[in-house]
Amino acid sequence: MSTPPHPQGWSPGAAPEPLRPVSLRVNGLEHRLDLPHRRLLSDALRHDVGLTGTHVGCEHGVCGACTVLLDGQPVRSCLVLAASAEGHEVTTVEGIGHDPQHPSPVQQAFIDCHGLQCGFCTPGLITTVHAYLDENPDPTPEEARTAVSGNLCRCTGYQNIVHAVRRAAHLRRGARTTEEPS
Amino acid sequence: MTTRMFGAPITRREDPRLVTGHGHYLDDLGAGALEAAFVRSPHAHARVLDVDVSGALDIDGIVAVWTWEDLPGPAAEPLPMLLPHPSIEHPVTGRALAKDEVNHVGEPIAMVVATNRYLAEDAAQRIRVAYAHREPVVGVATARDAAHLVHEQAPGNVAAHLVQQVGNAPARIEAAPHVLELHLDMERSASMPLEGRGILARWDAEDGRLRVHASTQTSTGTRAALAAKLGLPLARVEVIAPDVGGGFGVKINHPWPEDICVAAAACRLQAPVKWTEDRREHFIGSAHERQQLQTVRVGFDDDGRVLGLDVEFWHDNGAYLPYGVICPLNTSTHLLGPYDIPHYRVEFWSLYTNTVIVTPYRGAGRPQGVFMMERTMDAIADALGKDRAEVRLVNFVREFPHPLGLLMQDGREGVYDSGNYPACLDELKDLVGWDDFQKYRARARAQGRRVGLGIACYVESTGAGPYEGGHIEVDTSGRIHVSTGLTTQGQGHETVFAQVVADELGVPIDMVRVTTGDTRQMSYSVGTWGSRGAVMSGNAVHLAARRVREKALRVAARALEADPVDLELVEGIVRVKGDPQAQIPLAMVAVLSNPLRYAFDDSARAATQFGGRADTTRPPIADDEEPGLEGTDFYSPLRSTFASGMHAAIVETDPESADIRVLRYCVVHDCGPMINPMVVEGQVHGGVAQGIGGALYERLVYDSSGQLLNASFMDFLMPFASEVPEIRTAHLETPSPLNPLGIKGAGEAGTIPGSAVIASAIEDAEGFPITRMPISPSELWDLRRRHAAGRWPSLHRT
Numbered sequence: 001m002s003t004p005p006h007p008q009g010w011s012p013g014a015a016p017e018p019l020r021p022v023s024l025r026v027n028g029l030e031h032r033l034d035l036p037h038r039r040l041l042s043d044a045l046r047h048d049v050g051l052t053g054t055h056v057g058c059e060h061g062v063c064g065a066c067t068v069l070l071d072g073q074p075v076r077s078c079l080v081l082a083a084s085a086e087g088h089e090v091t092t093v094e095g096i097g098h099d100p101q102h103p104s105p106v107q108q109a110f111i112d113c114h115g116l117q118c119g120f121c122t123p124g125l126i127t128t129v130h131a132y133l134d135e136n137p138d139p140t141p142e143e144a145r146t147a148v149s150g151n152l153c154r155c156t157g158y159q160n161i162v163h164a165v166r167r168a169a170h171l172r173r174g175a176r177t178t179e180e181p182s
Numbered sequence: 183m184t185t186r187m188f189g190a191p192i193t194r195r196e197d198p199r200l201v202t203g204h205g206h207y208l209d210d211l212g213a214g215a216l217e218a219a220f221v222r223s224p225h226a227h228a229r230v231l232d233v234d235v236s237g238a239l240d241i242d243g244i245v246a247v248w249t250w251e252d253l254p255g256p257a258a259e260p261l262p263m264l265l266p267h268p269s270i271e272h273p274v275t276g277r278a279l280a281k282d283e284v285n286h287v288g289e290p291i292a293m294v295v296a297t298n299r300y301l302a303e304d305a306a307q308r309i310r311v312a313y314a315h316r317e318p319v320v321g322v323a324t325a326r327d328a329a330h331l332v333h334e335q336a337p338g339n340v341a342a343h344l345v346q347q348v349g350n351a352p353a354r355i356e357a358a359p360h361v362l363e364l365h366l367d368m369e370r371s372a373s374m375p376l377e378g379r380g381i382l383a384r385w386d387a388e389d390g391r392l393r394v395h396a397s398t399q400t401s402t403g404t405r406a407a408l409a410a411k412l413g414l415p416l417a418r419v420e421v422i423a424p425d426v427g428g429g430f431g432v433k434i435n436h437p438w439p440e441d442i443c444v445a446a447a448a449c450r451l452q453a454p455v456k457w458t459e460d461r462r463e464h465f466i467g468s469a470h471e472r473q474q475l476q477t478v479r480v481g482f483d484d485d486g487r488v489l490g491l492d493v494e495f496w497h498d499n500g501a502y503l504p505y506g507v508i509c510p511l512n513t514s515t516h517l518l519g520p521y522d523i524p525h526y527r528v529e530f531w532s533l534y535t536n537t538v539i540v541t542p543y544r545g546a547g548r549p550q551g552v553f554m555m556e557r558t559m560d561a562i563a564d565a566l567g568k569d570r571a572e573v574r575l576v577n578f579v580r581e582f583p584h585p586l587g588l589l590m591q592d593g594r595e596g597v598y599d600s601g602n603y604p605a606c607l608d609e610l611k612d613l614v615g616w617d618d619f620q621k622y623r624a625r626a627r628a629q630g631r632r633v634g635l636g637i638a639c640y641v642e643s644t645g646a647g648p649y650e651g652g653h654i655e656v657d658t659s660g661r662i663h664v665s666t667g668l669t670t671q672g673q674g675h676e677t678v679f680a681q682v683v684a685d686e687l688g689v690p691i692d693m694v695r696v697t698t699g700d701t702r703q704m705s706y707s708v709g710t711w712g713s714r715g716a717v718m719s720g721n722a723v724h725l726a727a728r729r730v731r732e733k734a735l736r737v738a739a740r741a742l743e744a745d746p747v748d749l750e751l752v753e754g755i756v757r758v759k760g761d762p763q764a765q766i767p768l769a770m771v772a773v774l775s776n777p778l779r780y781a782f783d784d785s786a787r788a789a790t791q792f793g794g795r796a797d798t799t800r801p802p803i804a805d806d807e808e809p810g811l812e813g814t815d816f817y818s819p820l821r822s823t824f825a826s827g828m829h830a831a832i833v834e835t836d837p838e839s840a841d842i843r844v845l846r847y848c849v850v851h852d853c854g855p856m857i858n859p860m861v862v863e864g865q866v867h868g869g870v871a872q873g874i875g876g877a878l879y880e881r882l883v884y885d886s887s888g889q890l891l892n893a894s895f896m897d898f899l900m901p902f903a904s905e906v907p908e909i910r911t912a913h914l915e916t917p918s919p920l921n922p923l924g925i926k927g928a929g930e931a932g933t934i935p936g937s938a939v940i941a942s943a944i945e946d947a948e949g950f951p952i953t954r955m956p957i958s959p960s961e962l963w964d965l966r967r968r969h970a971a972g973r974w975p976s977l978h979r980t
Contacts (some may be wrong), residue, residue, distance in 0.1 A: 114860050155428055162903060
């Protein structure tokens, strides 16, 4: 890829790359970082904040593995500059559920339905489905398929992912009425 | 009794970690490591005249810039020919960095190491390479014409040439009542895992060891290759495959140029160095597969029985041949499928082209063979006006073992060990509604819709040797640690191998932990390829568990003063059959198996010299025993076991736009007894999605100058959820007589008949032959126009 012009006129050479302070709010915690202007949000989350659950599959916004929520809405973090995420609430897969012993309803549904194999695309699907179900709590099978049709998975053939969307909807409804994820 | 785990569709034990962001993929490791980027050739065929790195050296953050001259010793030599084979006439492999020529766009020429990847890529852009262009050879037809050569030392662009035959096919075809000739064509696709390649290498100066994490399908292979290339003793090199984000074949090739460069840099710089491939690099720098031109001549009788089959094909192996002839060899040896064809001749040429190398992608040459055979079966049925399933039925192998008379990729004769092809066909016809299809088609036609039904059958050699091993250790808390050397890319090995071990040791599965692909734990292994994981490591850990079980009973027998044959191991407890009082937990057996001088905790006191149970008339460790409750065993098969299956699909083709939609996709699959049916089902689903992708969407498009025109996920069309139909599956479980668990491999099956079944269905919908895959709506549109103009033949059936 070719490097875009730097806002301060810097180009690669003897001078170190200028940094700017960036304050990122991720999963409810504030992170004060000094980052190059061009640092991608995906790289900042993974390598500066240290949350490696967000994966990078294509770095051109197609595969969806790097999907995080920006103020609750799914975005491709490989297409967002870290600096431009300032002032927004970033939610990664770790923010959906961090504890393997207590996965979120969406995460549990992917386990129950064998909705993952290698697991590389999974965090992007978890965040996508989580946001989708916030707005569509009871999708039909067709709607569930559409909900995940912007994310590439090379392992599963999608059938079990579609099942997981509906299973997650079911678990979320149960969680809301009983306050305990089943 | 403990519930039997073999056969239970339990959820996967790796999943809670992976869904919560706790996976450890290659780029998740090595925080703070130096990062590498590569300068790659923009030209398909050129001499490298000069590499000027001066513009890169003064960039802040750059640690090293390497060209071929900087590679130490054997690292500068050509990459290994991994799979020598007598058919290889002109072996040519690449180098870790180009020396004086480049043979495909994407070939690495220089490496930059910097404090981060952004800076490394900046510097890579400042490196100037002077080239003298040569004529590129692109596409298998161009390579066959050989007007220009890829490598001067390979006349005719021929890397390898092989003939195998059984019986006398040409004579039988000559004498046959009916003869057909088919000309077929398959194009390039690729594995395209969502995680690309990557390597992290660390030189531990204090230990004098190189530790490598690699996104690979073979950690032992990578280890041996790196040790050889870096001139290090094998014992000083460790390779670990962490979580791997998909492989599908491409990660079995090794060592990659980048592996050697990065590992050599880590040793030279005495610092951790990491390279994480980006997507464009994966398209132009890893490996592709599938392209072949094929000619089939078949002679058959009035019933459709094949009397003789004579096949020639030309296989595009790309710029170099590191992985030998495995793909075309698989094509030639899997072509016969489930059919009994005693007179068969196959001849292939594997040709160099100035394109990315060709190594196995899920199916590894088998889809091309199945495409030839199944196109032929459909053509025979059409010529005779017979039902396509009937023609297949009269040709099925019905007696086992069924020797092929052909040498397979493991150097051994292919022998179908077991199967039930007629039952598989019956099941498939029920599943897809074969006998009702004409009514369905009539209803669709009445609505102005065009539908077609396709079928394809295959067999797959799985579980090839030479071997895999299992090591099992029971610790003093009763936990079971299982290690096997082959790697995992999503197949659920942590779960299925635990299921096998839990059964044999009679313990709850929660007590069992599985490690794969770590040469520190198990240094003898081959790798994950050829649908061999469950067969090879499944049986290896089963055998190792049996050894541990026998040892546990021997140790417990001494403690219980009983005969081992009177003992049983149930729910983690060894007990005397019929005497529930006389029992000892497996954890205590583990304590007693290791006589101690020092008690490191309370339980360990029982194993010390005054612990009270020792028989002082014998040495603490008997002559034929070793300390510790552990065992190692290996499974090494006589030959491969053959899985089988049949697919059927109903497609709809839009009468106006020629859009192609899969309405129904059915799979009957026989991989013997299934360790975990849920995991097998997942493998089938994923394989089918890749098969459909390869049939309808995925095609790597090179222009005549050797530029890959669609090297992005925007342009290379892998199926999304919107392109893959709901898949109906049924399973037969015909055991293999070859291994203790009776199992066969399942990893590649779903993909293998994909192009064949979709071609069959489109042909049935359109009424004219489909001979080239993949097929896009615009190509189907074009075929329709040619057909309407009388320039493309019709099928006989209506």
